[in-house]
Amino acid sequence: MVKQMKPNLNVKIGNLDLKNPVMVASGTFGYAREFEDFMDLKKLGAIVTKTITLKARQGNLTPRTCETPAGMLNSIGLENPGIDKFIQEKLPFLRKLGIPVIVSIAAEETPNEFAILVKRLDQISEVSAMELNISCPNLQKNKLISQDVKDTLELVSVVRKLTSKCLIAKLSPSVTSITQIALAAQSGGADAVALINTLGGMSIDVHKRTPKLGAWVGGLSGPAIRPIAVKMVWEAYNKIKIPIIGMGGIMDTESALEFFIAGATAISVGTANFINPQTSQEIITGLEQYMLKNNMQNLSALTGRLKACKA
Amino acid sequence: MAQIKVKIISNSRVSGNYRHLEFESGLIAKHAIAGQFVNIKVVDGWEPLLRRPLSIHSVKGQKVKVIYEILGKGTQILSTRKPGEFLDILGPLGNGFNSLSPNTHHLTPILIAGGIGVAPLVFLAEKLKLSKPLVLIGAMSKKQILCLQEFKALGCTVELATDDGSVGFKGRVTDLLRIVLEQTPLETRQKSRSAVTSGNLFLTGQAKRVELFSCGPHPMLKAVAQIAGEHKINAQLSLEEHMACGIGACLGCVVATKSGYKTVCKDGPVFSSEELVW
Structure with missing residues (x-):
């Protein structure tokens, strides 16, 4: 028997080299320290932080989470200490891990806040990339930036000029055409798109006749949204050239594989971190085993290699 | 705190909808402080999705006990789990009572x-x-x-x-x-x-x-x-x-x-x- 070579899990997102394509999704992993007792953080391909805003945000009223069929709603409302405290208090730990740190950022009032945040983070060498959270459903906005082609193009174009670091646009699934928005992000100069953020959702306590969330509505995540996410990754993959970071209900290796086959270059584990904090680590191992079994040397042999049913 | 598989020793009715669940875990028994809790995955799959947090009720030797009330789907399923089966648990979690203050x-x-x-x-x-x-x-x-x-x-x-x-x-x-x-x-x-x-x-x-x-x-x-x-x-x-x-x-x-x-x-x-x- 010929001894197989260990598969190469490296991927490239813009100018960012990842030793493996498994990341953790913003808002589901805190600032990584919360998970240090449960897994070897250094094994991760990258860490995406909880979204940071210019000023500290205290977030929404409780209850902020509620379980739904095969999923959950959250309306945290981007609680975070603000950029200054993030840099002082959270970044030092992340820095020590020696793995790429992707800082998720959002604007509260005006898109100009993105520019200020990008300029600020551009100066910090330990920040490997920035993820533009233009798709959080918990900011009580009538329209998200990533629900509009023009707004998406404009924002990405503006911040693109401010940094040479890898820029990822995280998009909302609550749109008519994900490909139009993904194309706009690409035209604006994004290095990658992250698909998908949560879907807007609501759940009602019929006994009290009240919403189950303090903020009334929130974002749906978990296995319930996976088929939607896989379809959007597949649709975008067929139309755009930049890499896709796929996410939405990834719970294990098999669900991660769906995203790669649909066209994702990398994936993020989100809600699963709450249930099994070792999910991302298990997927790294599982992915390697799958590649070995299927004689795949590189991830390019997997990404987007979807076949027709009767091929 | 850690993520561990624990073996159920007993899972029985106390009264009404209240139940005792006892499991074996030297680690939790050793480190638990009163007021801390364990977060229990009641099924192997993803429905219900989230863990169920339950306060630690007692620790005897390597045995840890929690009490729960059957209120919804999660606790209903938990009540069907049998002695000898394994549960995936995170714990001990949280900041417990301070029973050791000098006063x-x-x-x-x-x-x-x-x-x-x-x-x-x-x-x-x-x-x-x-x-x-x-x-x-x-x-x-x-x-x-x-x-x-x-x-x-x-x-x-x-x-x-x-x-x-x-x-x-x-x-x-x-x-x-x-x-x-x-x-x-x-x-x-x-x-x-x-x-x-x-x-x-x-x-x-x-x-x-x-x-x-x-x-x-x-x-x-x-x-x-x-x-x-x-x-x-x-x-x-x-x-x-x-x-x-x-x-x-x-x-x-x-x-x-x-x-x-x-x-x-x-x-x-x-x-x-x-x-x-x-």
């Missing part, structure tokens, strides 16, 4: 439990038994009074309060607490044999001060905090909130404190009454 031995602990809130207080009573805690248990009626014998076996004095008066004081457990505190002046209490409810005697002798420890429904904890404030005594309160992760990552279970929102799962579940904003 503790000079204070008489009063434990105030509402409904299923007795669960962590039995574990606490075990830790505080040398201080002879007074335990006040409140429930809707006699049938919902839990753990009475366990407290008694630990040498605690127990007073009961029920909404319907079916046993003990008729009314809220916090009204009972008020009576108890008012009949036992804090600094100068000499002998308080006043029949508070059923004629059981309360604190004997020594001019000790009291410290309150409580777990139960939110309105009850709010009342305990208010009474503690009025009497200028400290209360440690164990809160409950909807949780997703249980480890301080999602920020779903926050509570308002004087220094901003804090997580019930990691900064709590036990908070000092002075710290909380109601």
